[in-house]
Amino acid sequence: MTTGTLQDFAYRIEDLRISYGDHQVIHGIDLTIEKNEVTALIGPSGCGKSTFLKALNGMVRTTSNATWSGTIEWNGKNMIQENVDPLELRQKVGMVFQKPKPFPKSIYENVAFGPKIHGVKKKDIPEIVEQTLRDAYLFDEVKDRLHESALGLSGGQQQRLCIARALATSPDILLMDEPTSALDPLSTIAVEELILKLKEKYTVVLVTHQMEQAARISDSTAFFLMGELIEFNRTDALFQNPKSQQTEDYITGRFG
Secondary structure, rough: OOOHHHHHHEEEEEEEEEOOOOEEEEEEEEEEEEEEEEEEEEHHHHHHHHHHHHHHHHHHHOOOOEEEEEEEEEEOOOOOOOOOHHHHHHEEEEEEOOOOOOOOEHHHHHHHHHHHOOOOOOHHHHHHHHHHHHHHHOHHHHOOOOOOOOHHHHHHHHHHHHHHHHHHHOOOEEEEEEEOOOOOOHHHHHHHHHHHHHHHOEHHHHHEHHHHHHHHHOEEEEEEOOHHHHHHHHHHHHHHOOOOOOHHHHHHOOOO
């Protein structure tokens, strides 16, 4: 689907297979994720979307009884076969989960945590905190209470704080596992608008159960079913003219 040189891509995945014990959950997936785009992963529950997402930041390697093979080419290396510095990987590939989980610390300390871990000079941290909160469209709402507990924020604000926390280490890629599923409609809109803005600086890979969300904010969409990649295309093409009958059945609500 795509052409170009290696540096045009965030990830190049070839023949990716993942098993937990004797149970294979990802079956030979080939997929290229382009930089500075939003790529949505859709499909019914249990189809392998979240496992695939976790593979992109190496979490599969640390999961007990998990095995993987194939190629996940990132930053010029196959992270399955070559030694990739886990600290570098966590710095360059941020992760945002389904339910917002701010640390039981102040708003400021939530965002400052990553830069401190990665050895950023103390004098530079206030600027990083402010900028990442601005990038997450949260600074104006919390600037007068930065040193209050993050647990006092609303659900939508907490999720944007978690996004800011992920951005504070200056990643290239942001992985998001159903980031709006626990939010109310207004908070969902705010996070979707944020994601659209973020792709100016970052590559975003988004797992979502909401096909309308994928259609609204993604550039490309991958449809997973039972651990297989059924179809991958530009989002408008996949939704308007799916090549696979299985894709058409899913996006028209015949199953899933």
